[in-house]
Amino acid sequence: MAWILDGVAGLHAALVESGYTVIGPTVRDRAIVLAELGSADDLPYGWGVTLEPGGYRIRRRADSAAFAHSAGPQSWKPFLHPPRVKLWDARRTDDGFEIREEREEPPRYAFLGVRPCDLRAIGILDRVLTGDRYRDDSYAARRDGIFIIVVNCTEPGETCFCVSMGTGPGADSGYDLALTEFAGEGRFLVDVGSDAGADMLARIEHRAADPVTETRARAEVDAAAGRMGREMPADGLRELMAGSLEAARWDDVARRCLTCGNCTMVCPTCYCTTVEDVTDLTGDHAERWQRWDSCFDLDFSHLPGGSVRTSTKSRYRQWLTHKLGTWHDQFGSSGCVGCGRCIVWCPVGIDLTEEVAALRQEREDSDE
Amino acid sequence: MTAMTPVPYRVTERREETRDTATLVLRPCGEPIPPVRPGQFTMMYAYGVGEAPISVSRTGAVMEQTVRDVGAVSRALAGSGPGRMIGVRGPYGVGWGVEDAVGRDLVFAGGGIGLAPLRPAILYALRRRASYGAITVLIGARTPADLIYRAEFDGWRERGARVEVTVDRAGDGWRGNVGLITSLVSLACADPPNATAFICGPEVMMRFTAEALEARGLTDVRISLERNMRCGVGWCGHCQLGPRLVCRDGPVVAYRDVAPELLVKER
Numbered sequence: 001m002a003w004i005l006d007g008v009a010g011l012h013a014a015l016v017e018s019g020y021t022v023i024g025p026t027v028r029d030r031a032i033v034l035a036e037l038g039s040a041d042d043l044p045y046g047w048g049v050t051l052e053p054g055g056y057r058i059r060r061r062a063d064s065a066a067f068a069h070s071a072g073p074q075s076w077k078p079f080l081h082p083p084r085v086k087l088w089d090a091r092r093t094d095d096g097f098e099i100r101e102e103r104e105e106p107p108r109y110a111f112l113g114v115r116p117c118d119l120r121a122i123g124i125l126d127r128v129l130t131g132d133r134y135r136d137d138s139y140a141a142r143r144d145g146i147f148i149i150v151v152n153c154t155e156p157g158e159t160c161f162c163v164s165m166g167t168g169p170g171a172d173s174g175y176d177l178a179l180t181e182f183a184g185e186g187r188f189l190v191d192v193g194s195d196a197g198a199d200m201l202a203r204i205e206h207r208a209a210d211p212v213t214e215t216r217a218r219a220e221v222d223a224a225a226g227r228m229g230r231e232m233p234a235d236g237l238r239e240l241m242a243g244s245l246e247a248a249r250w251d252d253v254a255r256r257c258l259t260c261g262n263c264t265m266v267c268p269t270c271y272c273t274t275v276e277d278v279t280d281l282t283g284d285h286a287e288r289w290q291r292w293d294s295c296f297d298l299d300f301s302h303l304p305g306g307s308v309r310t311s312t313k314s315r316y317r318q319w320l321t322h323k324l325g326t327w328h329d330q331f332g333s334s335g336c337v338g339c340g341r342c343i344v345w346c347p348v349g350i351d352l353t354e355e356v357a358a359l360r361q362e363r364e365d366s367d368e
Numbered sequence: 369m370t371a372m373t374p375v376p377y378r379v380t381e382r383r384e385e386t387r388d389t390a391t392l393v394l395r396p397c398g399e400p401i402p403p404v405r406p407g408q409f410t411m412m413y414a415y416g417v418g419e420a421p422i423s424v425s426r427t428g429a430v431m432e433q434t435v436r437d438v439g440a441v442s443r444a445l446a447g448s449g450p451g452r453m454i455g456v457r458g459p460y461g462v463g464w465g466v467e468d469a470v471g472r473d474l475v476f477a478g479g480g481i482g483l484a485p486l487r488p489a490i491l492y493a494l495r496r497r498a499s500y501g502a503i504t505v506l507i508g509a510r511t512p513a514d515l516i517y518r519a520e521f522d523g524w525r526e527r528g529a530r531v532e533v534t535v536d537r538a539g540d541g542w543r544g545n546v547g548l549i550t551s552l553v554s555l556a557c558a559d560p561p562n563a564t565a566f567i568c569g570p571e572v573m574m575r576f577t578a579e580a581l582e583a584r585g586l587t588d589v590r591i592s593l594e595r596n597m598r599c600g601v602g603w604c605g606h607c608q609l610g611p612r613l614v615c616r617d618g619p620v621v622a623y624r625d626v627a628p629e630l631l632v633k634e635r
C-alpha cells in the first residue's frame with residue numbers, strides 16, 4: 001500500500017516534534033551538502049548537479065524538485081562514524097593511571113533524503129563495525145534508532161552506477177519511509193518500511209495513492225535505471241581483482257594518482273581509522289582519539305622496518321582490490337555501492353569504472 | 369567498557385633478555401583479561417605514549433609479554449620496571465592451535481623476537497610432553513647476545529625438546545651453529561607427514577623456513593604474520609593482507625594459504 005504526501009514540510013515538523021535532529025541535503029558554498037535542516041525550506045528546491053570525473057557543479061533546474069540531485073561531497077558516514085571521536089580520557093594517579101570512558105549521548109538523527117546506494121552503504125558500515133565479534137559501541141549508539149527516509153532515485157548523475165552494483169535506483173527495505181518525488185509537482189509517493197515509519201506517517205497529513213499515480217512513480221524509478229551515467233558490471237569483479245595483482249594497469253593509474261586519499265574520505269563505506277594518543281604538558285592527563293585514516297597514506301601500513309606499501313601503485317591497488325574484491329572475503333559483500341563520489345572528488349579525475357574496464361581488457365588480452 | 373579500553377595490569381618483574389628486549393611479568397590490578405591461548409596477542413598500552421600489538425609470551429595465571437625496543441611505544445613498554453602500571457586489551461587473534469596438534473611431531477622455528485609468541489606453545493607442549501611426538505625447537509638470532517630466553521633452553525631440553533640454536537654472526541666464546549635458521553631445518557627430527565610446524569620471525573625468514581620444511585615433506589606449516597595494527601578488533605583496517613584482517617583472521621595462518629599473497633610485492 002502506498003501513500004501520497006503533498007510536500008515534506010509536515011514530515012519535517014513531525015520529526016522535529018518527535019525529538020529528532022533532521023539531517024538532509026541543503027545548498028552550502030555551491031554544493032549540496034548534508035546538514036541539519038531547520039525546516040523543510042532548507043532543502044535544495046530547484047537545484048540539480050552536473051558531475052564529471054574531478055568536477056562538481058550545482059545548477060538551476062527548470063522545476064522546483066528537492067531531491068533531483070545525486071551524491072554530493074558527503075555521505076551519511078560523518079554522522080555515523082565521525083572523522084574524530086574521543087575514545088577515552090586517562091589521568092595519572094599515585095600508582096599508575098585511571099581510564100575514564102566518556103559517553104556522550106548521541107543526537108537522535110532522522111536522515112531525510114537517503115539515496116538507495118547510500119542506504120546500502122550504511123548497511124555495509126553496520127556489518128563492518130558491528131557485525132563481528134567486537135562491536136563498535138560508539139558507532140552502534142549513533143546508529144541505533146536513526147529514522148531513515150529514503151528518496152528513491154529518479155535523477156541519476158553522470159557518475160552513478162548503482163544499477164551495476166545492485167544498490168539502486170529504488171530501495172526495497174532497510175528504511176522507515178521511502179519517498180519517490182514527482183519532480184516539480186511538490187508531491188511524493190510514500191512507502192512504509194517499518195512500524196516507526198507507519199507511526200510517523202500517521203502523525204501527518206497523507207492520503208492513499210491512486211493506482212495511476214503509484215504506477216507513474218514506479219515507472220520513473222524504473223526509467224532511472226536506464227539512465228545511469230556509468231556502468232561497472234559486477235560479474236566476475238571479485239575474481240578479476242584477485243587475478244589482476246600484477247597487472248600493468250596499476251603502473252598506469254599510479255602515474256596519475258596523487259595518493260591524496262580524497263576518494264577514501266568521500267566514499268560512504270571506507271571506514272578505516274587510526275588512533276592518536278595525546279597528553280597535556282604535565283603528563284597528568286592523556287586522551288586517545290580515533291580518527292579517519294586512509295590506505296593511501298604512506299604510514300598506513302607502517303611497520304618498524306618500513307611501510308609495507310610504499311609505492312603509489314601498491315596503495316591504489318590495495319584500495320581498489322579491497323573495495324571490489326577482498327571486501328567480499330572479509331565482510332560478505334562488495335565495498336562499493338556505485339555512488340560515484342570517488343570519481344567526482346578525485347582531483348585528477350581517476351574513474352574506477354574506467355580502471356576496472358582497463359583491467360578487464362588487460363585480462364582478456366592476456367587470455368588470448 | 370568498550371573493546372578499545374585498556375585493562376590495567378602491573379609489572380611485577382622485569383627480566384632483561386638482551387640489550388633491547390625485556391620480558392615483563394604482569395598481574396591484573398583488577399579483573400584480568402579473558403584466558404589467553406598460545407599465539408594470541410594483546411594491545412599493550414604505555415600511559416601517554418600509545419599502544420602496540422605484543423604477543424603473550426607466557427599464558428596462564430602469571431602472564432608474560434616480551435617487548436623489543438624499536439620505537440616510542442615499545443621503548444616505553446620494554447623499559448617498564450616493577451611497579452609500573454600498563455594497559456592491556458585482548459587477547460586477540462587466533463592462536464597457534466598447538467592444542468589441536470596432539471599426537472603429532474612439533475617443529476618450532478623462531479627468529480629473533482619471533483620466539484616470543486612461540487614460547488607459550490612450547491611450554492604448553494612440554495607440560496603435556498606425553499601427548500606429542502618429537503618436539504624440535506629451532507632458534508635463530510643475529511648474534512649470541514640477541515638470543516632471548518637463553519637461560520631456559522637447557523630446561524626445555526631436559527623436559528624433552530630438541531633445541532637447536534644458530535646465529536648469523538658468532539661472538540667470542542660461541543661454539544654453536546653459525547648460519548641462517550634454514551640450515552637447521554634438516555635437523556628437524558620430524559616424521560614429516562605427521563608433523564606440524566610453527567614459525568615466527570621476519571617475513572623472509574618465515575618464507576624460507578616454511579619452504580624448506582615443505583621441501584622436507586611437511587604439509588601443516590603455520591606462520592604468525594606481522595602487520596600494522598591500530599585496533600586489534602577488526603575495525604581500523606590497518607592489518608589488511610589480501611582477503612585477511614590479520615588481527616581477526618590471524619596472526620597465525622597456514623603458510624600454504626598466504627604464500628601466494630606474500631610473493632606479491634607490497635601486498
Ligand SMILES: Cc1cc2nc3c(=O)[nH]c(=O)nc-3n(C[C@H](O)[C@H](O)[C@H](O)COP(=O)(O)OP(=O)(O)OC[C@H]3O[C@@H](n4cnc5c(N)ncnc54)[C@H](O)[C@@H]3O)c2cc1C
Pocket residue numbers: 299300302303304305409419420421422423424434435436437438439440441442443481484485593594595596597619
Ligand atoms: C600480532 C603481533 C604480535 C607482535 N608481538 C610482538 C612481541 O611479542 N614483541 C615485540 O617486541 N614486538 C611484537 N610485535 C611488533 C610490535 O608490535 C612492534 O614492534 C611495535 O608496534 C612497534 O611500535 P613502536 O611504536 O614501538 O615502534 P614504531 O611504530 O616502529 O615506531 C617508530 C615510530 O613510528 C611511529 N609510528 C608507529 N606507528 C605509526 C603509524 N601507524 N603511522 C605513523 N607513525 C607511526 C611511532 O610513533 C614511532 O615514533 C608484534 C606485532 C604484531 C602485529
Ligand code: SF4
Pocket residue numbers: 263266267268269270323335336337338339340341342343352
Ligand atoms: S568506491 Fe567510489 S563509487 Fe564505490 S561506494 Fe566508494 S565512493 Fe562510491
Ligand code: SF4
Pocket residue numbers: 256257258259260261262263264296342345346347348349350
Ligand atoms: S584515486 Fe584520486 S582521490 Fe583517490 S588518492 Fe588517488 S588522486 Fe586522490
Ligand code: FES
Pocket residue numbers: 596597598599600601602603604605606607608613614615616
Ligand atoms: S588491527 Fe584494526 S582491523 Fe586489524
